[in-house]
Amino acid sequence: MLALGWGIVAVRYPQLKAEADRFEIMSRSKPVGPKDYAQAPQSMQLLNLAILLGMITLYTFAPMFFGLWALVPMVCYTEMHLGLDVLFSNAMAVNSYVLGKNGYPFWGMTFLIRLNIYVVVTIPTCILMTYLGSGTLVNGSEAAPRLDGLVLASAASSFVVVEILFTIGHWALHHLPSMAHLHKMHHCVRFVNAHAFGTFNMIDLMIEFGPAIVGMVMWNAVVIQDPWCVLLNYWWATCWGASDHDPWMNSAHAKHHLYTTNRYHIFLTSKGAFGLPNEPEKELIRKTIKF
Numbered sequence: 001m002l003a004l005g006w007g008i009v010a011v012r013y014p015q016l017k018a019e020a021d022r023f024e025i026m027s028r029s030k031p032v033g034p035k036d037y038a039q040a041p042q043s044m045q046l047l048n049l050a051i052l053l054g055m056i057t058l059y060t061f062a063p064m065f066f067g068l069w070a071l072v073p074m075v076c077y078t079e080m081h082l083g084l085d086v087l088f089s090n091a092m093a094v095n096s097y098v099l100g101k102n103g104y105p106f107w108g109m110t111f112l113i114r115l116n117i118y119v120v121v122t123i124p125t126c127i128l129m130t131y132l133g134s135g136t137l138v139n140g141s142e143a144a145p146r147l148d149g150l151v152l153a154s155a156a157s158s159f160v161v162v163e164i165l166f167t168i169g170h171w172a173l174h175h176l177p178s179m180a181h182l183h184k185m186h187h188c189v190r191f192v193n194a195h196a197f198g199t200f201n202m203i204d205l206m207i208e209f210g211p212a213i214v215g216m217v218m219w220n221a222v223v224i225q226d227p228w229c230v231l232l233n234y235w236w237a238t239c240w241g242a243s244d245h246d247p248w249m250n251s252a253h254a255k256h257h258l259y260t261t262n263r264y265h266i267f268l269t270s271k272g273a274f275g276l277p278n279e280p281e282k283e284l285i286r287k288t289i290k291f
């Protein structure tokens with residue numbers, strides 16, 4: 001399946017390169033926008049969104065049943081999601097033009113995107129969920145599916161934990177000189193697509209999602225002390241967070257990419273970050289990227 005994913009990129013490469021060149025010429029005379037490149041048809045976008053949600057469902061629940069063997073379908077689903085993204089849309093071409101202009105070459109990025117997804121997301125998730133599924137992490141108890149007051153309370157509190165930790169990290173990546181250079185690569189993605197979730201400096205990826213996901217898991221495992229709450233909250237929070245980069249969803253985060261707007265939240269759509277300084281002249285990412 002890995003070979004199929006890379007094969008699709010290799011077959012599509014000449015067309016993507018031609019599209020990136022056309023985009024470069026066009027951008028010399030006018031600012032280019034989402035209408036200026038071939039997006040995937042709506043039906044294909046919806047299919048890939050369904051695959052994304054299925055993929056996260058698999059990430060969350062398959063290790064409970066298959067342990068580390070769940071990595072096999074997890075990788076297959078991920079490659080299918082990335083492959084369809086390249087097959088039907090030219091978003092990767094236009095993003096790779098900006099990435100190239102900023103010193104990040106196409107094939108290096110194709111490799112890094114997968115490395116990020118597998119090393120930072122897929123494998124740790126599989127290990128974590130294998131432990132949770134066997135109840136090892138929480139009191140040795142089973143993760144029994146149910147819906148009650150504790151599950152609802154844990155969902156509401158998890159929303160707050162993820163939102164606060166993600167937003168503070170994301171704001172810092174835009175405003176602190178010591179951190180902004182890490183976030184530059186991710187913002188070379190002007191047009192969100194399946195590849196955007198892996199288009200990260202690896203440290204940036206860990207800063208943005210690490211505290212939010214680890215904090216939320218620990219909140220449910222240590223304070224709430226319920227393995228089912230960990231699984232359920234991981235599932236919906238990751239579905240929601242990942243679909244922020246989905247083209248069909250066209251989320252506030254998609255606009256954050258397109259215009260580098262000052263929307264730093266993951267779930268909320270409002271501007272700003274809980275009252276943290278938010279003046280456009282103090283934002284560093286827009287100043288450092290060559291578009």
Ligand SMILES: [Zn+2]
Binds near residue numbers: 170174183187256
């Ligand atoms: Zn950002």
Ligand SMILES: [Zn+2]
Binds near residue numbers: 186196245253257
């Ligand atoms: Zn993003």
